[in-house]
Amino acid sequence: MLVGGVCAAVAALLYFYDPALSSFYPSCPLRALTGLLCPFCGGLRAAHELLHGRVLEAAALNPFLFAAGLAWPVVPPRWTAIGAVLFMAARNLG
Numbered sequence: 213m214l215v216g217g218v219c220a221a222v223a224a225l226l227y228f229y230d231p232a233l234s235s236f237y238p239s240c241p242l243r244a245l246t247g248l249l250c251p252f253c254g255g256l257r258a259a260h261e262l263l264h265g266r267v268l269e270a271a272a273l274n275p276f277l278f279a280a281g282l283a284w285p286v287v288p289p290r291w292t293a294i295g296a297v298l299f300m301a302a303r304n305l306g
Contacts, residue, residue, distance in 0.1 A: 226256065240253050252276070258270040
């Protein structure tokens, strides 16, 4: 019950306050130190877009989170997670 309440509060916060425009959201330490995007970079912005029904924008911001959201009830195979990490690494190089 407590977990559900916390999830609802976080979803409401993400719905009403855009992470791209609000400064109180945490920043990525890996990106701050190296300039590289980690697999979770853009996750808050993608969740905000999903809550507003903008699926394509969410997928563009964070394909990893988007794929995880689609496979939520199913545990993805190990190769799917490895593929997502490799995709994000290739995105950083290009």
